[in-house]
Amino acid sequence: MRRTRQPARTRQTPVRVGLFGLLGSGNLGNDGSLEAVLGYLRAEHPEAAVDALCGGPEVVAARYRIPATRLNWYRGEYRTASRAGAIAAKGLGKLVDPVRTAAWVRRHDVVIVPGMGVLEATLPLRPWGFPYALFLLCASGRLFGTRVALVGVGAAAIADRPTRALVRWSARLAAYRSYRDALSRDAVRAMGVDTARDAVHPDLAFALPTPPGTASPGPPGSPGPVCVGVMDFHGGNDDRARAERIHRRYLDGTTRFVRALVEDGRPVRLLTGDGVDARVVAAILDAVDSPLASAVEATSLADLTAETAAADTVVATRYHNLVCALKAGTPTLALSYAAKSDALMERMGLGAYCHPAREVDPDRLLEQFRELEKRSAELRQTLEERNRTASRQLEQQFTALTTALFPRTDTSRADTPRETP
Structure with missing residues (x-):
C-alpha cells in the first residue's frame, strides 16, 4: 500500500x-x-x-x-x-x-x-x-x-x-x-x-529519485570503476592566507591517489560538482596520463547519482558528491573539507571513512580505500537501511513545511492520509 x-x-x-x-x-x-x-x-x-x-x-x-x-x-x-x-x-x-x-x-x-x-x-x-x-x-x-x-x-x-x-x-x-x-x-x-x-532533517537531495547507474562496466571479472569526486579546493573563509598551499597539497595528494588506482588496473572516473572544478580534472588527467582515467560531464545531481550507482566505490570531496554516492548506496570515502561532511558520513553509517581534504596523504587514503572495499557488502546494506530512514524523515520535513507555510483555508476537507493500492 x-x-x-x-x-x-x-x-x-x-x-x-x-x-x-x-x-x-x-x-x-x-x-x-x-x-x-x-x-x-x-x-x-x-x-x-x-x-x-x-x-x-x-x-x-x-x-x-x-x-x-x-x-x-x-x-x-x-x-x-x-x-x-x-x-x-x-x-x-x-x-x-x-x-x-x-x-x-x-x-x-x-x-x-x-x-x-x-x-x-x-x-x-x-x-x-x-x-x-x-x-x-x-x-x-x-x-x-x-x-x-x-x-x-x-x-x-x-x-x-x-x-x-x-x-x-x-x-x-x-x-x-x-x-x-x-x-x-x-x-x-x-x-x-x-x-x-x-x-x-536529512539533506533535501535525499528526496530526489535515484536513477539507474550509467557508467560503463569493465570486462567480466575485472575490478569495477572507482568514482573520484574532485573540487577546486583552496580551504575555507579563514584560510585565505594559505589558500594556494592548501590547494597544491590537495591536488598533489589526489593526483597521486588516482595514479595509484590506475596502476592497480582500476578504471577511474573523475566527477565534479561545480563548473570551477574542471581545471582540477584537467590537471589530474594530464598528470596521470592513462586511458583508465576519464572525466564525467555531469549536469545534474541525477547524473552524478547515476555515475556513483554504477561504481564499485566512491571517493569524493564536494558535499553533494557525497550525498549522491551515499544515496546511490555505494560505499564511499569522504575527502572531508568541513564538519558537515563528517556529520553526513556519520549519519549514513560511514563515519570511519573520512580523510582531511586539507592534508591529503595518498598512502593513508589508499589504505582507507582498501579497507572500505573489503567491507563493501556490509556497507551497502547499511546504506540501504539509512536511505530508508532518510526518506521517512524527509516526508516529515515536507509535512512540517506544509503546516508552517500553507495554513489551510478550507476546513471542510479532512487531513487524514488516504490509502491507495
Whole structure:
C-alpha cells in the first residue's frame, strides 16, 4: 500500500511562492535542492504560482520551467572587481538590490530558500556577497509579512564578524528554519538565535529519485570503476592566507591517489560538482596520463547519482558528491573539507571513512580505500537501511513545511492520509 496526501489547501487566488538562492549558477548541489523543493511543491501544492530570484535565471527558467529573475542587479557580483568601473558598478548594486529584493518579496506569500549552505562560510565568502543578499531577503519578508523559510540549510561557525552578523540576523528574521544536520542547528544557536522549535532533517537531495547507474562496466571479472569526486579546493573563509598551499597539497595528494588506482588496473572516473572544478580534472588527467582515467560531464545531481550507482566505490570531496554516492548506496570515502561532511558520513553509517581534504596523504587514503572495499557488502546494506530512514524523515520535513507555510483555508476537507493500492 502506498500513502499519498491530499493537497493541503484550496484557495481562490493561487498562493505565490518564491524560491531564492544561488540557483542555476553551476553548483549542482544547489540545483538539486531546488529540484527537490519543486518536486514537493508540484506534488503537494500544484495550485501554487512559483518563480525564482536566483543566480542563473536563464538556466532555472529553461531547466525547471518557472519564471526567474536575476538575484543581483550587477551581473558580475560574484567576480572579483579590480577596475574602477567594476568596483563602482558593484557599489551601485548594493544600493539597487535592496529595492529589487523588497519589490520581489512583496509579490509573494511565501519564499523558500531550498537547502544550500546559506548560513556557513566553509568556502571563501565575502559579507557583501550572498550573506548581504540573504539578509535583504529575510528583512524584506519581515517588513512585508511574507513568510521566509530556510529549509534544510547548512550552517557553521563564522569567524568574520560582519558575515556572522548578517547570517545571525537572517536566521532571526526567517519565519521557518530547518537544518540538514545537528551541527548546523548548534552553530545557529551559538550565534544567539533561538532554535528550540527548529528541526533537523536529512539533506533535501535525499528526496530526489535515484536513477539507474550509467557508467560503463569493465570486462567480466575485472575490478569495477572507482568514482573520484574532485573540487577546486583552496580551504575555507579563514584560510585565505594559505589558500594556494592548501590547494597544491590537495591536488598533489589526489593526483597521486588516482595514479595509484590506475596502476592497480582500476578504471577511474573523475566527477565534479561545480563548473570551477574542471581545471582540477584537467590537471589530474594530464598528470596521470592513462586511458583508465576519464572525466564525467555531469549536469545534474541525477547524473552524478547515476555515475556513483554504477561504481564499485566512491571517493569524493564536494558535499553533494557525497550525498549522491551515499544515496546511490555505494560505499564511499569522504575527502572531508568541513564538519558537515563528517556529520553526513556519520549519519549514513560511514563515519570511519573520512580523510582531511586539507592534508591529503595518498598512502593513508589508499589504505582507507582498501579497507572500505573489503567491507563493501556490509556497507551497502547499511546504506540501504539509512536511505530508508532518510526518506521517512524527509516526508516529515515536507509535512512540517506544509503546516508552517500553507495554513489551510478550507476546513471542510479532512487531513487524514488516504490509502491507495
